[in-house]
Amino acid sequence: MLKNFRYSGPSDILFGVDVHRELGAKIGELNGNRVFVITDPGVAKVGILEKVLKVIRDKGIATGFYDGVVPEPPIESVQEIASKVRQGGFDLVIGLGGGSPMDVAKVVSVLQSNDDPIESMVGTGNVRNRGLPTITIPTTAGTGSEVTQIAIFTFEKEQTKKGIVSPFLFASAAVVDPVFTYDLPSHITAHTGMDALVHAIEAYLSLKANPMSDMYALEAIGVISKYIRKAVHNGEDIEARYFMSLGSLQAGLAFSNSSTAAVHALAYPLGGTFHIPHGLSNTLMLKSVMEYSFSGNLARYADIAAAMGENIDGFSEREAALRSIEGVENLAIDLGVPTKLREMGIPREAIPKMAEDASRQTRLILQNPRRLGVEDIEKIYHNAW
Ligand SMILES: [Fe+2]
Incomplete structure (x- = not known):
């Protein structure tokens, strides 16, 4: 386009x-x-x-x-x-x-x-x-x-x-x-680093993406995917710290000129109501939102998989797109970050109210690569639960 x-x-x-x-x-x-x-x-x-x-x-x-x-x-x-x-x-x-x-x-x-x-x-x-x-x-x-x-x-x-x-x-x-x-504890390095990765992924998938934001987003996805494990598990590795700061900066330059989307929108009620730290909230929602949205832009999901360093040689576009979801899930597992809402003690009965709240984040929801209404959001929360 x-x-x-x-x-x-x-x-x-x-x-x-x-x-x-x-x-x-x-x-x-x-x-x-x-x-x-x-x-x-x-x-x-x-x-x-x-x-x-x-x-x-x-x-x-x-x-x-x-x-x-x-x-x-x-x-x-x-x-x-x-x-x-x-x-x-x-x-x-x-x-x-x-x-x-x-x-x-x-x-x-x-x-x-x-x-x-x-x-x-x-x-x-x-x-x-x-x-x-x-x-x-x-x-x-x-x-x-x-x-x-x-x-x-x-x-x-x-x-x-x-x-x-x-x-x-x-x-x-x-x-x-x-x-x-340098002295950030590993769980904060993990939560904040995942937030940066989500910024880059959402900036790249957003309907507001443009050639400049794309450039920073793909670069950030690559840098963060490469260094986040080292920064979390070997915090004294100054090369990993350098590149995480750089990746986070690049992700910021990407989403400020594109936008974030449904991951952030669905994460906000977790912060607003249950006071779950922002990066952790995003990680909890990331996989389920990506699973819902990927058919909205297969090609871009495949690009994300490639930028993350996933091997997509010989894959169809759909298979390659799915590798990006597998990639972020593996990352969360390797970093020891919870990925299910029930692990955080969020009651399942809270989902309808959270879905209402998230649907009002129109500044973000409207940029998502696949349309979503309140019922879709409820389903996504149930999958993340
Ligand atoms: Fe964020």
Whole structure:
């Protein structure tokens, strides 16, 4: 198909071992004089926050920080952090951590120049003004949030997750240093790494895929499939850590210009209602969603199998497509990640309500390679149970 497309992202990406040491110079380029770092308690505890603050202070730049971001942050928590930034007169915001601190930082930035209530920004294109310069620094290899224009929050009353999507959420710079992932425990490496793989797979299968997102998606699928086992089981392997950070970044560059699809849509209720970590939720849904959707685009499923390094020589297109599903299932088994909802204690009776919730994630559902309605979603949940 001859598709027109638009490709956008942050204007600057710094990638590599110890690249965080260039942070002071980057802040200078962005004219930052008072820098506010947003992170979570885990990142603070392992000393990464202190390391980052020191690099900035060594350049004579004033700093402030907030280290209390919770996973799957509730939307209400963001306003309070935004007030601290305003009251302290800060002029540059850094998001340091997994997806949650980076997403919070991106929205805190735009809240400095938009008086609208944060709830009115939910959806696509509802942020009116650009915010403060932002720098995103991931400490996991998974979310890709460092390069996306998306921020996801939990809406506790509705027990679901929703996104704010705006070009003003692109960071001014992403600083991706694999060093920050060296000490991640293996189960977090596995969950976040699977999230990155799902980003790449869904970006490639999405109806919004384009030649640029395809390029990053296939590259990411290959890199992640090759290195994820090593990174999970030999966390000290710095080559595996380097390539997982790279694969996660490439997957982010893919899905931010394509989209994710039904895996993410069906995973959200698991996070919103049962507080299952995001990467694990995606892994739980991956196989069943792929089984449902594969006949919607056999050729692309076959490409995924090839990118994963599955041997498809002499296979028909359908057989090759099925190899991609086998490939992701084997990966989850090898990594020791649960693949069934019942293993997580989710009651089967919860399925109808989860299916209702998932069907409302139209931003994602509508991009799936095969159409799906509430009844289809229920069937997929039952297969995943
Ligand atoms: Fe994700």
